[in-house]
Amino acid sequence: MLESPRFQVELRQALPRLHYARRRVRFLLGSDEAIAHETRVALVPRHLVTLSETLGEAGLDLEILVTSGAGDRAGFCDGDYAAAGARIVDRDEIPGLGQIDVLHALKEPTAYECGVPGPILRIGALHLASFPPGLCRMLAHRNFTAIFDGGTVGSCSYLIDGGDRTPIVASMSRFAGTVAGSKLVAGLEENGLGAGKVVVVGGGVAGLAAIGEIGPKTEKLVVIERYPPARERLPGLLRAHGFSDYEIVPELTDEALRDAVGVIFAHRSGAKAAEKVCTFDQIRLMRTGAAVVDIAIDQGGSIRHDGYCEDDDAATSRDKYRALLRDYYYYSETNMPREVPREASEVHGDASWVYVASLLALTALHGGPCEVAREILRHEVRTVEGLGGRDLIDCLVQDLRNGLQIAAGEGGVRIEDPEVRNNEVLAQWVHACAQG
Numbered sequence: 001m002l003e004s005p006r007f008q009v010e011l012r013q014a015l016p017r018l019h020y021a022r023r024r025v026r027f028l029l030g031s032d033e034a035i036a037h038e039t040r041v042a043l044v045p046r047h048l049v050t051l052s053e054t055l056g057e058a059g060l061d062l063e064i065l066v067t068s069g070a071g072d073r074a075g076f077c078d079g080d081y082a083a084a085g086a087r088i089v090d091r092d093e094i095p096g097l098g099q100i101d102v103l104h105a106l107k108e109p110t111a112y113e114c115g116v117p118g119p120i121l122r123i124g125a126l127h128l129a130s131f132p133p134g135l136c137r138m139l140a141h142r143n144f145t146a147i148f149d150g151g152t153v154g155s156c157s158y159l160i161d162g163g164d165r166t167p168i169v170a171s172m173s174r175f176a177g178t179v180a181g182s183k184l185v186a187g188l189e190e191n192g193l194g195a196g197k198v199v200v201v202g203g204g205v206a207g208l209a210a211i212g213e214i215g216p217k218t219e220k221l222v223v224i225e226r227y228p229p230a231r232e233r234l235p236g237l238l239r240a241h242g243f244s245d246y247e248i249v250p251e252l253t254d255e256a257l258r259d260a261v262g263v264i265f266a267h268r269s270g271a272k273a274a275e276k277v278c279t280f281d282q283i284r285l286m287r288t289g290a291a292v293v294d295i296a297i298d299q300g301g302s303i304r305h306d307g308y309c310e311d312d313d314a315a316t317s318r319d320k321y322r323a324l325l326r327d328y329y330y331y332s333e334t335n336m337p338r339e340v341p342r343e344a345s346e347v348h349g350d351a352s353w354v355y356v357a358s359l360l361a362l363t364a365l366h367g368g369p370c371e372v373a374r375e376i377l378r379h380e381v382r383t384v385e386g387l388g389g390r391d392l393i394d395c396l397v398q399d400l401r402n403g404l405q406i407a408a409g410e411g412g413v414r415i416e417d418p419e420v421r422n423n424e425v426l427a428q429w430v431h432a433c434a435q436g
Contacts, residue, residue, distance in 0.1 A: 005161040008354045014392050015058035021367040024061040025360045030105030031067040039341035041071040042106035045084035047349040074341040101363045104356050109134035118143030121359050121369045136433035142408045146373040153403030156395040170205045171351040176336040177206035180293045181213025184262045187291035187329030188217050195219045196261035203234050207266035221246040222256045252278050262291040265302035274299035297332035358396045376401050
């Protein structure tokens with residue numbers, strides 16, 4: 001486990017100084033097991049201990065509920081959570097539990113969540129672009145007051161810690177990069193290739209994590225990074241990773257790939273389809289048996305080829321690439337952190353528990369979830385620029401405001417994220433779901 005960011009340490013110091021309207025709060029750790037192929041869990045038992053300690057030091061009484069089986073596929077059994085102080089509940093018990101203040105799950109809502117007694121504050125990945133049916137049911141039931149997308153929570157605490165602007169999603173991007181780098185090394189060993197030129201497309205969180213793993217197989221490193229400020233930062237970071245022979249260029253060219261033993265595609269594309277940054281003919285400039293690792297397969301993959309179809313799902317795209325790249329070591333998974341679920345769950349929770357703690361503390365401070373939503377909505381969505389001078393609690397509230405996607409109240413369901421609100425297709429889907 002990494003050392004806690006400074007703002008997380010300071011949170012434990014700040015909470016006892018607040019004047020709370022109520023003292024008892026209730027938290028439910030949701031299960032992601034109904035989501036196909038998901039193996040992770042949002043928080044592991046030690047995170048629940050940290051939550052209890054943090055809120056207990058503030059004089060709050062936290063009741064923790066955990067959906068039965070939530071951590072099974074990540075290697076954490078119900079007994080582990082019970083030993084951490086949680087009460088284990090079956091899904092059919094959930095509608096009769098009484099008011100739940102905060103619910104956290106790693107992924108988007110699934111069907112059982114619409115039965116959680118509310119109004120709740122819900123935080124977890126949403127993947128709105130996939131039109132998740134569980135979220136649609138939740139919108140119709142309106143048992144929430146605010147839904148936060150963990151992938152967009154952040155920006156303000158970055159100023160305090162100097163770390164990731166979106167800590168939760170960055171934690172998984174970093175983990176995916178680590179998996180990608182280790183797979184490249186394993187692939188070259190499997191194919192009997194020694195060290196040589198390795199190309200990493202993307203010098204961000206995932207790319208740097210991958211670079212940290214590939215040293216044994218890298219004689220020369222080529223990093224493709226279009227963003228000028230990132231290019232300026234990279235030399236110092238690469239030297240810190242032990243690289244002295246490297247090149248940083250803005251585009252992936254024939255020369256960059258020529259005679260390379262490996263390439264990792266770690267460029268960021270957000271929720272949109274992955275940019276095709278090279279062609280299959282360019283890949284053929286690499287050595288036979290070279291390793292090709294693509295983190296962006298869940299966004300369609302990074303290599304342009306004749307069989308590409310924008311409507312293909314991730315599994316179909318991957319199968320086409322596997323057939324195309326049969327003379328190479330090719331690795332991609334739709335979500336690389338799922339390959340190592342126990343460790344990935346640990347890393348995810350290290351980033352997300354502080355926002356769960358913040359929501360629970362805010363619930364106690366303001367009196368309830370509806371009051372918390374109103375308080376957070378007093379802020380405007382803002383990024384790092386222009387956020388100087390904030391104190392810690394206000395900064396965490398800003399983080400949450402940046403991640404608040406959908407709110408519900410007397411006026412019905414409202415889209416609070418400007419990008420979603422301005423996306424006609426997504427906005428129509430949200431409103432259609434809310435109308436049942």
